Structure formats: structure tokens, C-alpha cells
Amino acid sequence: MHIIVCIKQVPDTKQVRLDEKTHTLIREGVESIINPYDMYALEEGLRIKDRFGGKVTVCTMGPPQAESSLREAISYGADEAVLLSDRAFAGADTWATSYTLAKGIEKIGPFDLILCGKQAVDGDTAQVGPGIAERLAIPYVTWVRKIEEIGDGLIRVQRLMDDGYDRLETTLPALLTVVKEINEPRVPSLKGKMRAKSQKIGVYGTKELEADPERVGLQGSATQVIKVFPPPRLKEREWIEGTPVEQVGQLLGKLTKLKLII
Amino acid sequence: MNYFLSEEQQMIKEIAQKIADEKIKPVRAELDEKEEFPRDLLKVIAQSDLFGVCIPQEYGGFGGGSFENCLAVEELSRACLGVSTSFAASGLGAYPILLYGNEEQKKTYLPEIASGRKLAAFALTESTAGSDAGGIMTSAELKGNEYVLNGTKQWITNAGEADIYSVIAMTDRNKGARGASAFIVEKGDPGFNFGKKESKMGIRASATGELIFNQCRIPKDRIIAREGMGFIVAMKTFDQSRPGVGAQAVGLAQGALDEAVSFARTRIQFGKPIITFQAVQHMLADMATLTEAARALVYAAARFVDSGAKDFSKASAMAKVFASDAAMKVTTDAVQVLGGTGYMRDYPVEKMMRDAKILQIYEGTNQVQRNIIGQELNKEGGRKK
Numbered sequence: 120m121h122i123i124v125c126i127k128q129v130p131d132t133k134q135v136r137l138d139e140k141t142h143t144l145i146r147e148g149v150e151s152i153i154n155p156y157d158m159y160a161l162e163e164g165l166r167i168k169d170r171f172g173g174k175v176t177v178c179t180m181g182p183p184q185a186e187s188s189l190r191e192a193i194s195y196g197a198d199e200a201v202l203l204s205d206r207a208f209a210g211a212d213t214w215a216t217s218y219t220l221a222k223g224i225e226k227i228g229p230f231d232l233i234l235c236g237k238q239a240v241d242g243d244t245a246q247v248g249p250g251i252a253e254r255l256a257i258p259y260v261t262w263v264r265k266i267e268e269i270g271d272g273l274i275r276v277q278r279l280m281d282d283g284y285d286r287l288e289t290t291l292p293a294l295l296t297v298v299k300e301i302n303e304p305r306v307p308s309l310k311g312k313m314r315a316k317s318q319k320i321g322v323y324g325t326k327e328l329e330a331d332p333e334r335v336g337l338q339g340s341a342t343q344v345i346k347v348f349p350p351p352r353l354k355e356r357e358w359i360e361g362t363p364v365e366q367v368g369q370l371l372g373k374l375t376k377l378k379l380i381i
Numbered sequence: 382m383n384y385f386l387s388e389e390q391q392m393i394k395e396i397a398q399k400i401a402d403e404k405i406k407p408v409r410a411e412l413d414e415k416e417e418f419p420r421d422l423l424k425v426i427a428q429s430d431l432f433g434v435c436i437p438q439e440y441g442g443f444g445g446g447s448f449e450n451c452l453a454v455e456e457l458s459r460a461c462l463g464v465s466t467s468f469a470a471s472g473l474g475a476y477p478i479l480l481y482g483n484e485e486q487k488k489t490y491l492p493e494i495a496s497g498r499k500l501a502a503f504a505l506t507e508s509t510a511g512s513d514a515g516g517i518m519t520s521a522e523l524k525g526n527e528y529v530l531n532g533t534k535q536w537i538t539n540a541g542e543a544d545i546y547s548v549i550a551m552t553d554r555n556k557g558a559r560g561a562s563a564f565i566v567e568k569g570d571p572g573f574n575f576g577k578k579e580s581k582m583g584i585r586a587s588a589t590g591e592l593i594f595n596q597c598r599i600p601k602d603r604i605i606a607r608e609g610m611g612f613i614v615a616m617k618t619f620d621q622s623r624p625g626v627g628a629q630a631v632g633l634a635q636g637a638l639d640e641a642v643s644f645a646r647t648r649i650q651f652g653k654p655i656i657t658f659q660a661v662q663h664m665l666a667d668m669a670t671l672t673e674a675a676r677a678l679v680y681a682a683a684r685f686v687d688s689g690a691k692d693f694s695k696a697s698a699m700a701k702v703f704a705s706d707a708a709m710k711v712t713t714d715a716v717q718v719l720g721g722t723g724y725m726r727d728y729p730v731e732k733m734m735r736d737a738k739i740l741q742i743y744e745g746t747n748q749v750q751r752n753i754i755g756q757e758l759n760k761e762g763g764r765k766k
Contacts, residue, residue, distance in 0.1 A: 306399045309430035309443055312392045 156236025210337030217250025427497020458632030463586030474501025561611030
């Protein structure tokens with residue numbers, strides 16, 4: 120099995136601070152980590168490798184310093200790593216990012232399975248995983264909480280839903296995005312850390328990927344962020360107290376009065 | 382403090398830290414309560430390669446020494462001494478083979494121990510032989526191509542859980558201490574069984590129990606070194622491992638200190654966090670100073686061991702005795718800083734205080750350590766003239 124795990128370097132969620140003036144994330148001095156959901160994807164990839172053999176390749180798009188997240192993934196057991204980095208990739212939205220990652224995966228070569236976290240904790244879009252699958256024209260399943268079986272070119276999984284889970288089967292190669300319920304990530308190994316120090320990591324830009332310059336980075340982005348702001352605080356607040364039954368009664372009364380429900 | 386760790390040493394510390402914080406802390410109270418052996422955690426530790434830290438690379442290890450072992454043990458002990466004891470006891474069981482085993486034995490056993498696939502244990506103590514190791518009753522008799530072992534070992538860490546046991550038994554009772562020999566016994570050897578598992582005051586996650594040898598037959602090439610070397614094997618093993626016990630003590634003390642500081646910063650009495658009161662500050666200051674002094678001594682002793690020094694009994698004993706006395710004091714004071722809260726099982730410090738006591742007892746009581754230090758002083762004094 121060749122498993123590709125897409126990861127993203129994000130600011131440590133435990134240390135997030137906002138710039139009071141610009142309302143953007145302060146990134147200076149904030150430690151970077153691998154997106155926590157991607158750690159579950161990596162762990163699942165490593166477990167599949169432990170069971171069936173093969174190799175795990177990690178891939179990320181980001182600035183040169185994102186290399187450290189790839190080295191970290193190697194310390195956990197990933198075999199190879201690829202960094203997609205180019206000034207031209209800057210400012211990419213999920214549309215351009217999934218295009219670039221898909222090009223990167225084409226460059227990496229044949230694979231059986233792509234694993235992604237369900238979303239990144241900084242952007243929270245959950246669009247890049249499915250976006251990659253669409254561009255590679257392979258099936259995908261989101262919110263996977265368990266892989267039941269792999270074999271004969273098929274994979275059977277459980278997809279976490281609000282009211283339980285779906286059991287789905289699809290052909291390989293496929294892409295899965297995983298939720299935190301799927302496993303408990305391991306700790307890095309000493310041998311992995313030693314290897315992470317010296318392993319060569321391929322770096323690909325627009326040229327190496329033979330990507331369309333019009334479709335990467337800010338230029339290739341279909342959306343544009345006009346402004347980032349914290350939601351305004353509502354001045355008027357009202358507490359409804361009492362037993363749950365009383366609270367529901369009061370709430371119904373208020374909503375009816377405001378003609379929000381009839 | 383900066384102890385100028387190499388990049389590799391820093392890695393060992395980071396991995397052990399991660400295991401301690403993410404894997405051990407969430408389950409330590411339950412393991413203690415249920416006296417449950419931490420099999421899953423030992424698997425995690427194995428997967429991270431820490432079992433091989435001080436085993437040479439040619440036998441599948443990382444090739445570190447006593448110091449590297451101390452770094453791993455210290456961090457694990459910060460979270461749970463029961464888990465770290467189970468881990469460290471495997472190293473203790475490996476040392477006789479590492480120090481005195483022949484090439485064949487090293488090739489057979491060390492890679493298994495280094496990978497964590499198999500757990501090891503060391504067995505010296507018996508009901509009649511504690512501090513007085515000469516009181517060993519377990520016997521080993523050469524019969525043809527086999528040694529036949531008879532007797533019972535008690536209070537053996539990892540008993541029943543380990544696969545490989547380094548056992549000290551008498552091959553010639555007439556020679557006293559010089560009649561002891563060391564053997565490798567494997568779980569499953571005919572006539573080798575396990576007795577009762579002890580219920581303990583502390584380190585309750587670790588397994589402590591009896592080894593029972595009843596006409597236990599092992600191939601004669603399982604002897605370590607040669608007949609009569611048993612006590613030397615045991616004493617040299619302890620010289621190697623004692624800084625590790627010191628490191629356990631340092632980690633435990635650090636864990637207790639961290640809990641005490643964090644509690645004192647948030648506990649409000651008389652309208653202020655109690656850390657603003659000098660009475661509390663002075664306790665914390667003494668706890669921190671003792672812990673750091675213990676760490677400095679343990680690291681120095683471990684580095685001395687690794688430097689290739691010939692005789693390090695005194696340094697090893699000093700590290701063990703000072704650090705374990707410090708851990709007893711620091712954990713006791715941590716309970717005091719937390720007050721009534723600290724006495725409750727909801728907080729980890731009462732467990733740390735219970736766990737600390739064993740450090741003053743096992744691998745040679747602190748009284749025995751002082752004997753060793755005193756005898757070395759006498760020897761050194763005699764040499765000066």
C-alpha cells in the first residue's frame with residue numbers, strides 16, 4: 120500500500136492571540152504544530168502500513184518553514200516527505216490549495232489511499248480534502264471514524280454522522296478525511312527522530328509540478344478575504360431560567376411574540 | 382538549569398516527556414487504584430524505542446549510557462513511578478547480560494529487550510536475603526547439560542510479566558558469597574512458576590511478586606559469566622542502575638513540585654493565592670532547591686559512570702541516597718502545600734508521597750547505600766597514607 124497523508128502546519132491552538140487592530144492572527148512568536156486532525160490521518164496511515172506493509176508519504180503546501188512539520192511526521196514513522204513551496208503559492212484559498220496539492224500528488228506518483236484530517240483548525244473549511252479528490256477524479260469519504268476493511272481494491276469505512284454512523288464502501292484509490300474518534304496517535308520514536316534529522320525532503324514549486332501559474336496562490340483563488348473581524352458582541356442578552364419545561368415554555372412564548380415562529 | 386544535553390539526549394527527553402504527559406498522566410490514578418500492570422503504556426514506550434536507550438547499537442539499541450537512561454527514567458517518573466519502575470526493572474534485568482553475558486547471550490536476549498518485545502527482570506531478594514544478600518537459599522546444581530534450580534525469590538519487580546529473568550542462585554553454599562552464580566531463566570522453563578502478587582503501599586501499577594523454582598531445569602549455557610561470579614554480577618549491576626533510581630527520584634520530586642506550585646498559584650486563602658505567603662514560598666523554595674541539587678548529583682554520577690570510570694560505587698550510591706531522600710521530603714511537603722486537598726485521592730500528590738517511600742528501600746536500602754559510601758571512604762583514606 121502506498122498511502123499519502125496531507126498535512127498542514129498551523130499555529131498552536133493553545134496559544135492563539137488576535138491583533139487588536141487588524142483582527143488577524145498573530146503568528147510571530149507562536150509555535151507551529153501539525154494540524155491536530157492531520158495527526159489522526161497520519162496515525163491511521165501508519166497503522167495501515169503496520170498491517171499491510173508499504174509506505175507512507177506526507178505532503179504539505181506551505182512556506183519553507185513548513186518543512187519542520189514534515190520532519191516531525193517522519194519522526195512518527197512516515198517514510199517520505201514532499202514540500203510544495205513557491206512564492207507563487209502564497210495567498211491560496213481552498214480552491215487553489217487543493218489544485219496545488221493534487222498536482223503534488225500526481226508528481227509523487229501512484230498511490231492507493233490519500234488521508235487528510237477532516238479540517239484544519241486555523242481555517243476550519245474542511246474543503247481541501249474533498250477538493251483534492253475531485254481534481255484527481257477519485258472517490259472520497261469525509262468524517263471517517265473507522266476503517267473496517269481494506270482488500271481487493273475496496274475499502275469499507277464508517278462515516279461519523281450527527282445521529283450515528285454510515286457504513287460505506289468504495290473502490291481504491293480513494294481519499295478519506297478522518298475525525299478524532301478514529302484512533303489515538305502514537306508518540307514519535309527515537310529512530311524516527313534520528314531519521315527525521317537527516318532525511319532528504321523534496322521541494323516542488325510551480326515549475327516542478329508543471330502547474331498552471333494562473334491556478335495557484337492568490338491568483339488562482341476563487342475567493343478573496345475582504346476583512347477578518349470578531350463577531351460583534353450582542354448588547355442585549357436575556358437569561359431564561361427555571362426547569363427545562365418552564366424554559367421551553369418561556370422560549371416558545373418569546374419566539375411566537377416576535378413572530379419568529381408561528 | 383542548563384545541563385548541556387546533546388541533540389540526541391534532548392530527543393530522548395522530549396519523547397519521554399510526551400509519553401509522560403499525553404499517555405501516562407491521564408491513566409496513572411486508575412492504574413494505581415486498580416493495581417493494574419501498565420501493559421499498554423509499556424507498548425507505547427517500546428514503540429518509541431526507549432527500552433533500547435542504554436543498549437549498544439549492535440544489539441538493536443540506541444547505544445546510550447547510564448545518563449541517557451536517566452533522562453528517560455526521570456521524565457517517565459514525573460508522571461508515574463509505578464510505570465517507570467516497570468520500565469526501569471527491565472533495564473535492571475538486562476544489565477547482568479549486558480555487563481557479563483557472552484556474545485551468544487547478548488545476541489539472543491538484548492535485541493528482544495531493546496525493542497521492548499520482551500520484558501526483563503532481576504531476581505536477588507529472598508525472604509532470608511534482603512540487605513544481607515549472603516542469605517540466599519535458592520540453589521543451582523549442575524546435572525549433565527543442565528542446571529537445576531530450587532528455591533523462591535520474593536518482591537521481584539515484573540514477576541510474571543517479564544519473559545527474561547536474571548536470577549542469582551547458590552552453586553556452592555560452602556563458599557558463601559563466592560558460591561553464588563547468575564543465570565538467565567525464561568518464562569516457560571520447566572519447573573519455573575510464579576507465586577503471589579504483592580499488594581503494595583505505592584508503585585501499585587508495577588507488578589511485584591514471587592518466582593518459584595521447583596526442579597527448574599535450564600540449559601547449562603544460561604549461566605552468566607561463570608560459577609562464583611553471581612555477587613559480582615549483582616553488585617556491578619546495582620552500581621550501573623543506581624543513578625537510574627536517583628533519576629526516578631528526581632522525576633518524582635519534580636512532578637510533586639510542579640503540582641505544588643500550580644496549586645499554590647490558584648488556591649485563594651485570606652483573599653490571596655497562597656503562593657504569595659512566605660511560609661508557602663519557603664517550602665516551595667526548599668523543595669525546588671533539593672530537587673535541582675538531586676538532579677545535578679544524579680547527572681554527575683551518571684556521566685561519571687559513562688566516562689569509563691572503573692569504580693563508581695560511591696558516586697552511584699550517593700546519587701541514589703541523596704535523590705531518594707530528597708524525593709521523600711519533597712513529596713511529603715507537596716502534600717502539605719496542598720493541605721486537605723493533597724490528602725485526597727483526587728489529586729496526584731498523595732500517590733507521589735506513597736510512591737516515594739520505595740526509593741529509599743529498593744535496590745539497596747539507603748542505609749546500605751551509606752555503608753557503601755562509608756566503606757569507600759575508608760578504602761580511599763587507606764590508599765592516601
